[in-house]
Amino acid sequence: MKELNSIPIENIYYMLCYSWDKLDYISRNKIGIEESMDIQNLLCRILVDEVDILIKKGIKKNYKELNESSSVVKGKINFKESIKYKSTKQCKVNHSYDELNENIIINIVIKTTLINLIKIEDLSISNRNKVKRLIKYFNFIDTILLNKKIFKNISFNKMNREYKFIINICELIFDNLLINKNDNSAEFYNFIEDERKMAYLFESFIRNFYKKELKGAKVYREDIYWELTGEFVEFLPKMQTDISLEYNDKKYLIDAKYYKKSLVENYGSKKLISGNLYQIFSYLKNNESKSKKDEFSTGILLYPRVDKTLDLEYSMDKHNINIYTVNLNSKWNEISKRLISLIK
Template identity: 40%
Template sequence: MPIPIENIYYLLCYAWNKLEEKERVYVSVDDKTELVDLFAKILINGTKILLKRGIDKSYIDYTDEIVGVKGKLQISQTLKSNLLFKQRTVCTFDSFSSNILNNRILLSTLYSLSRTKGLDRELKKELFKLQRMFSGIDLIQINNSLFSQIKLNRNNRFYGFLMNVCQIIYENTLPSEEEGIFKFTDFTRDERKMNQLFEAFIRNFYRIEQNRYTIVKKETIKWSFNSEDQESFQFIPKMETDITLENGTEKIIIDAKYYRETMTINYDKEKIKSNNLYQLFSYLLNQEDETLKTMNAKGVLLYPTIEKEYDLQYKYKSHMIEIRTINLNSNWKLISERLREIIV
């Protein structure tokens, strides 16, 4: 059974650290809602909020051929084009405009989404209406590098949420066999993408929803090896935890693992996946630095499941090692309670 659409929305908003925006961008979800419809609803509702507030504008540099002189005169280009006798010049000048990167990405996403196969007809109509409200803004060929160029501040931070939505739509939209028509791929079927989402969700959930541990982070752990040849260390793989929770006296290392096929621990002959256990065990041993919290650090392997919860507990010296599962098909309140219980 797939993860409910509403829970996918929760996972994303935690992973993006955009819970406040989630409450503002209300999205009604039912069992019939497809993933592409969910993102269309989010983008439509979020764009309507943006338009009510007024879209962002900024100064943009233009270089153009004009009558007279404006801004900075581009002498060489003007002379090469033989424009002076026409009383025209090539100048670089700035203009206060809404045709900025944020708006171009948003409009281009509305455009591609409105031409996506399988999208609800009423949602398509809404997307077409919204596109007409972005006059003076140009379509753009989106690529991933553009999202890193977006500049946010206190006044336009709501764009951050919309750009997260645009990016996930872009990353999961492909051209179809019909020219000008797109198709949306279900990223929940991609184990690699879902593993990244699951990990980011768990980490940000603990950053936001608990105050027992003041530090919540990825942690780089150095191998407890000695070698006379220091250059040999470059061949050793990097150890980095998914989530480390820490305060003055306690420490927990969580390794979050997402598996698509069973959505639970793989109970074959090996029972728990051996590589997962080896990795967690290595983290615990190599992070020890003689302080009480590192010598008593707890390790947790956390898996999603939609069938049955597992709570397995083992001990190695002073380290507790736990195997936990979380049911992503359950009510969100139960998911939240389960995650809090794991770190008690």
């Protein structure tokens, strides 16, 4: 997996931007990526730039219910709580009221992430100083112990959609940050070495790349239903394509496979991974009756190039099955040309 672990940081940056559907960030932000930059400093740089823009626009506030006891009544009186003061002869009334407040969950997540970044020993001096400067703008905002549920429960709308990209970055940092509770230090886990996480990134990058760069193409995920009959269809496993792509009156079912190897050893010779072929074959056959395009659709298995380039094309009945690799270690314009050429 050595070649996959050494994907240039610039390519990881582009893959992330495509995956997040944030290509405008590339065009508007001259981030100046250095080959020596590591992933935590890259993510920190992106987060700092985005939060800086957010601060210039103004940190988002929202109405938050506050509760207090005083002699001046605001909002709704809480009679049950107010009775306590009457029994102690205090001239106070407990009341609740809504007030515009910046101490809301999206700001809390950002501040907590910035504070956690400072704990990383390998953070560059430049990034560390930038993060410390930004934290000052969040003086009246709390911190929280982050977990996945918090990120899952954050909802976006027209009022706060500019936060979505920032929260995506915060979540990726959270997913890969290991905080030592003993000395409050932190270490960033390089997700490039995690095959499962990179598989998700590879798939979402490929899907959004075709959405953006293949003009006139329809790109989506698609549920495929088994062409089987019987009483217990609920036991059949779900089938869903990584990428369904319609272009120039043709249909492609693409499975993006981020594997250590695109070929396996079998009695001294290299062979394709049988399970992947069975899977794409099943997609094609079970989807045939859906439409004319599906009846003659093409299946593609797409792997990152590890030891050799694959351009294998086979035909079967009404379908073509193609196995390709893309070299993620090459220049970005070469990656782009390669992906477009697989369809065109």
